[in-house]
Amino acid sequence: MTTLADKVWDRHVIERGDADLLYIDMHLLHELTSPQAFEGLRLAGRPVRRPDLAVATADHNVPTGPDPLSLLDGLAARQLRIQQENCARHGIELHPLGSPGQGVVHVIGPELGLTQPGMTIVCGDSHTATLGAFGAVAFGIGTSQVEHVLATQTLRMPRPRTMAVTLRGTPRPGTSAKDLALAVIARIGTAGGTGALIEYRGDAIAALPMEGRMTVCNMAIESGARSGMIAPDDTTFGYLEGRERSPRGRLWERALDDWRTLRTDDAADFDREAVIDAAAIGPQASWGTNPGQTTGIDGTVPDPASFADPAERAAAERALAYMDIAPGTALRDIAVSTVFLGSCTNGRLTDLRAAAEVLRGRRVAPSVRALAVPGSTRVKRQAEEEGLDEVFRAAGFEWRSSGCSMCVGMNGDVVEPGAHSASTSNRNFESRQGPGARTHLVSPESAAASAVLGHLASAADLED
Amino acid sequence: MDPVTRVTGRAVPLDRSDVDTDQIIPARWMKRVERTGYAGGLFEKWRRDPGFVLNDPAYAGASILVSGPNFGCGSSREHAPWALRDYGFRAVVAPSFADIFRGNLPNSGLVPVQAAPDVVAALLAAVTADPATEITVDVAGRLVRCAAIGEAPFALDESAHHRLVHGLDEIDLTLARSDAIAAHERTRPPWMPTGRP
Ligand code: SF4
Numbered sequence: 160m161t162t163l164a165d166k167v168w169d170r171h172v173i174e175r176g177d178a179d180l181l182y183i184d185m186h187l188l189h190e191l192t193s194p195q196a197f198e199g200l201r202l203a204g205r206p207v208r209r210p211d212l213a214v215a216t217a218d219h220n221v222p223t224g225p226d227p228l229s230l231l232d233g234l235a236a237r238q239l240r241i242q243q244e245n246c247a248r249h250g251i252e253l254h255p256l257g258s259p260g261q262g263v264v265h266v267i268g269p270e271l272g273l274t275q276p277g278m279t280i281v282c283g284d285s286h287t288a289t290l291g292a293f294g295a296v297a298f299g300i301g302t303s304q305v306e307h308v309l310a311t312q313t314l315r316m317p318r319p320r321t322m323a324v325t326l327r328g329t330p331r332p333g334t335s336a337k338d339l340a341l342a343v344i345a346r347i348g349t350a351g352g353t354g355a356l357i358e359y360r361g362d363a364i365a366a367l368p369m370e371g372r373m374t375v376c377n378m379a380i381e382s383g384a385r386s387g388m389i390a391p392d393d394t395t396f397g398y399l400e401g402r403e404r405s406p407r408g409r410l411w412e413r414a415l416d417d418w419r420t421l422r423t424d425d426a427a428d429f430d431r432e433a434v435i436d437a438a439a440i441g442p443q444a445s446w447g448t449n450p451g452q453t454t455g456i457d458g459t460v461p462d463p464a465s466f467a468d469p470a471e472r473a474a475a476e477r478a479l480a481y482m483d484i485a486p487g488t489a490l491r492d493i494a495v496s497t498v499f500l501g502s503c504t505n506g507r508l509t510d511l512r513a514a515a516e517v518l519r520g521r522r523v524a525p526s527v528r529a530l531a532v533p534g535s536t537r538v539k540r541q542a543e544e545e546g547l548d549e550v551f552r553a554a555g556f557e558w559r560s561s562g563c564s565m566c567v568g569m570n571g572d573v574v575e576p577g578a579h580s581a582s583t584s585n586r587n588f589e590s591r592q593g594p595g596a597r598t599h600l601v602s603p604e605s606a607a608a609s610a611v612l613g614h615l616a617s618a619a620d621l622e623d
Numbered sequence: 624m625d626p627v628t629r630v631t632g633r634a635v636p637l638d639r640s641d642v643d644t645d646q647i648i649p650a651r652w653m654k655r656v657e658r659t660g661y662a663g664g665l666f667e668k669w670r671r672d673p674g675f676v677l678n679d680p681a682y683a684g685a686s687i688l689v690s691g692p693n694f695g696c697g698s699s700r701e702h703a704p705w706a707l708r709d710y711g712f713r714a715v716v717a718p719s720f721a722d723i724f725r726g727n728l729p730n731s732g733l734v735p736v737q738a739a740p741d742v743v744a745a746l747l748a749a750v751t752a753d754p755a756t757e758i759t760v761d762v763a764g765r766l767v768r769c770a771a772i773g774e775a776p777f778a779l780d781e782s783a784h785h786r787l788v789h790g791l792d793e794i795d796l797t798l799a800r801s802d803a804i805a806a807h808e809r810t811r812p813p814w815m816p817t818g819r820p
Contacts, residue, residue, distance in 0.1 A: 173800070173807045177781035180800060182807050184815055192700060194656035205794070209808075214818040220654055234654035241656055252818035273816045285699040285723055299723055301701035302658075303730035303793075311797045313804055316726075317780055349641055350693040354722060383693060385722050406814035414814040449641050449696070470640040470691055477639065569650040588645040588697060590668050 192283030262535020272402025336371030352384025447478030506534025632686030695724025
């Protein structure tokens with residue numbers, strides 16, 4: 160009796176050991192964490208074993224204003240040039256800045272159909288966990304491991320422990336996948352998944368479209384897990400069918416036969432389990448400086464004294480000092496001056512649609528700077544075909560081009576020092592969105608509502 | 624890589640939980656394409672506070688960092704171990720580490736020392752009370768020693784231990800298994816996607 164994670168893992172084990180030698184089916188690359196790996200290969204005189212199993216793009220350091228190429232700073236331009244040289248030298252597919260396939264690496268992989276059930280997928284980026292939504296084993300790796308995969312198409316990894324997070328019931332209307340993801344982290348903690356590969360299951364997960372499943376798996380890393388995973392089903396197959404790199408014809412039928420076997424056996428045991436009542440989850444917002452410091456938007460900021468664990472108490476004290484919020488403050492009383500809609504968590508077309516729906520016929524508060532940043536150039540084009548860009552512009556949002564943008568604060572898009580932001584990204588760490596930035600993690604719908612009202616809010620707050 | 628069998632030195636107490644990689648090295652440092660030169664970025668924002676422990680001259684020259692649970696959470700950036708190493712650290716002691724960070728440390732020749740919470744608490748207290756306190760991390764024996772605690776075991780997985788102690792290059796080890804890799808490679812299902820250079 161085997162779990163989904165173990166089934167996929169076992170298929171890729173070349174040699175068992177304390178750390179298994181694991182074959183890697185797809186290696187995604189971005190500009191930040193790969194140059195030193197290519198340099199290492201060059202110094203050792205090693206070739207890339209399977210350049211055809213790697214795909215690269217530029218996302219972290221790219222500006223998202225009009226004509227991004229002209230806005231690049233010197234260091235970023237050099238990094239992109241080196242990426243182009245490395246990919247050209249080794250024959251690796253690259254979607255550079257300015258090309259129609261460019262985008263946040265975890266967004267373009269699924270778009271192209273590069274992320275399929277039963278695969279092992281790695282990338283020098285922790286949010287590779289996103290791709291586990293397809294029933295793949297997908298995880299982030301360091302630069303030495305990027306070099307190892309380039310040279311050998313394998314990794315040496317200890318087998319992760321298994322963990323099930325089951326979301327039972329039907330979430331309340333107005334609750335998005337992001338709210339589920341945040342509520343899970345608040346419940347199990349930022350180290351609740353350490354050492355494990357989490358399989359998300361239950362009717363609330365099965366009901367999510369692929370985009371929502373990606374949002375949930377994206378944040379697995381925020382609970383300390385190696386990755387997240389969801390068993391593939393008709394929703395998965397429907398998403399993949401007809402994608403550029405998806406199999407066709409007879410191969411598609413063969414793939415489907417195989418993919419349908421990828422589920423946890425009924426009698427399989429997990430090392431750890433958490434069962435969460437999804438019906439009790441409403442819109443969430445983070446109040447502190449790690450994603451576990453989150454509560455319902457109807458709630459108040461907790462008093463650090465209320466935490467029994469001394470480390471948690473000290474962390475809450477530090478967080479509230481950094482955020483400059485008093486214990487007991489209602490979340491809705493926290494004013495925000497910046498709103499960021501985008502990132503690999505919530506930068507897909509459905510996220511933009513959900514936010515646009517809230518914004519239609521409304522205006523961003525005068526005190527707020529709001530950015531809508533598509534997760535990929537393809538998402539941007541699709542959104543424009545639907546007229547979403549007009550909705551955002553009419554509401555007072557900046558409609559920008561694709562990249563990591565304000566999620567990471569290193570490409571020119573930053574939150575002002577000391578300012579509070581409502582952000583659909585995944586990390587509220589100190590200064591993540593720019594030096595001194597105070598981030599509140601929310602869903603796309605809540606980000607839109609917060610932009611209109613100028614304080615943390617959910618979409619329901621706009622309906623009177 | 625050079626073998627690392629033991630680290631002996633003074634230690635810096637950083638008594639915080641969930642120290643994330645954005646604090647260890649802010650993202651803007653990641654526009655660099657080199658593997659070295661990150662010392663200036665280590666805890667860059669916290670170091671602007673004159674009261675921050677790394678600014679205390681009593682701890683200058685320390686080679687061990689002692690911190691709280693879930694150390695290194697967040698991004699997979701190996702720039703974080705590079706920054707610690709460039710600054711002069713050779714080992715990090717904590718009750719627990721984030722998975723990716725723990726895996727990254729030995730690849731830069733640093734030792735993740737995962738010790739019991741009471742051991743870490745005692746070490747934090749000892750180095751806070753007396754910055755001259757010496758700690759020894761016996762990598763080969765997986766033991767941490769200090770006058771305040773005597774000797775305590777720490778967890779280090781077998782493959783990281785093997786590589787640190789013997790200074791092995793993991794890629795060389797794996798390339799020696801090329802035949803097994805090629806045999807497995809031939810079983811990759813034909814429907815799986817490929818890149819198109
Ligand atoms: S959008 Fe943010 S979290 Fe996602 S890959 Fe980019 S920087 Fe990382």
